[in-house]
Amino acid sequence: MKKKVIAALQFVLEMTLFWGMTQALGIERDMAIRVQVVYFALLLLFCHYKVQTSLIWEEFLLLLKAHLCFIPICIVVLMKHMDPFVIAQSVLLGIVMFVLSLLGSRTIRLCVRSFVREKTLVIGTGRTAQTLQTIAAKNRFAMLDIVGFISIENSRYPYTLSAGCRKDQDVVKENVYPFSQLCQVIEEKQVDQLIVSSSRIDSEYMDEILSLTSGKVNTIRFVPRASGLVTFDSRVDDLNGLLLVTSFRKRNMAMGKAVKRLVDIAGGLSGCLMLLPISLAVKLINMKNGDHDPILFMQERIGKDGKPFQIYKYRTMVPDAEQVLEKMMREDEAIREEYLTNKKIIDDPRITKAGAFLRKSSLDELPQLINVLKGEMSLVGPRPYLPREKEDMGSYYQTVIKCRPGITGMWQSHGRSDVGFHDRLKMDEYYQLNWSIWLDIVILIQTVQVVTGARGAR
Incomplete structure (x- = not known):
């Protein structure tokens, strides 16, 4: 009302x-x-x-x-x-x-x-539940008022949880109630909406949830199990009483891809005009600090369709960075574990003084405009992954390589270095499955907001 x-x-x-x-x-x-x-x-x-x-x-x-x-x-x-x-x-x-x-x-x-937010109860305490909590708190236009979370592990309901589901639990710690109190919490909190945040709940558990909450809440939402197949173009069909989720393969994208390439060329030409003065400033700073090595370096990355290419970047680390990394990993197990997990090291000692500024401002990526003009990269796209990361990409690899890697993308516009390796892969998969010119525009605007705020830059 x-x-x-x-x-x-x-x-x-x-x-x-x-x-x-x-x-x-x-x-x-x-x-x-x-x-x-x-x-x-x-x-x-x-x-x-x-x-x-x-x-x-x-x-x-x-x-x-x-x-x-x-x-x-x-x-x-x-x-x-x-x-x-x-x-x-x-x-x-x-x-x-x-x-x-x-x-x-x-x-x-x-x-x-504050008057129209829907009182929402989230079933699950994993990463997705935590994301919902963050959206409700930080998105000023989110009509969500999360009143609590329901733990999906309870001895009274001994349904089998997959190993992945068990591993994903207990991320959220506050306002968590046992599953046995589900109906009680709905009544006491006057819940309007229920969101099942875990996509790995077994069918018995889901049936129990639907049975207990039927008629008690206005809306029930859930994260689909095959989330990679459900895109913006998906729809729900009724086949004589059987509900089917239909996921479409995108067609007629030739015009959109042509526009994207034209924008890449225009952006690449405009951006390359900035390279000369910035390169001169970086060279002077490096020389002042006793570093006379080249300011640019090339590194092999995985391109579209898995083809390798040489990416251009400003050198932000000491010249023998790879050898230094190997030595650090041999001598410090904590650093080794951190790098193997996130593919980066917080407060990396290999970064130069000029490199720290370039990274914080994201100017270290600017030479990649050369790759954009060569057609090896795009202004917006998945992260350009290293060949050694191919094995760690797992099943995401085949999806991510379907489009050109980008100077910026979903992970850069959502916190950059604050985002873990697995989450980056999920974001890149999301981008590939839901790509549109409009999505590129949104990512570019969000990237500017993140860069100007220096959020997640390391």
């Missing part, structure tokens, strides 16, 4: 703004009414008034689609007037309302967030 009231308030506010804009632009009353009907019909069609958890990028894309439809329809509706001024007014109206609608909807949802 609260969400409907908020949607109605948003509708009235935007209608008032729209009518005010038509009057300010001097659009005749009859034409203004016709244009207004078209405009709000499109907003309803694109679910603009559905109050739910969504990122600003999703809201932006839906509004953009609605307004891109509105402008040509508006021109057709007003075509009989054959007045370029009237048509220009309508186009301007659409542009202004796009900005006002985006800002208005976000502002309203921020103001009323």
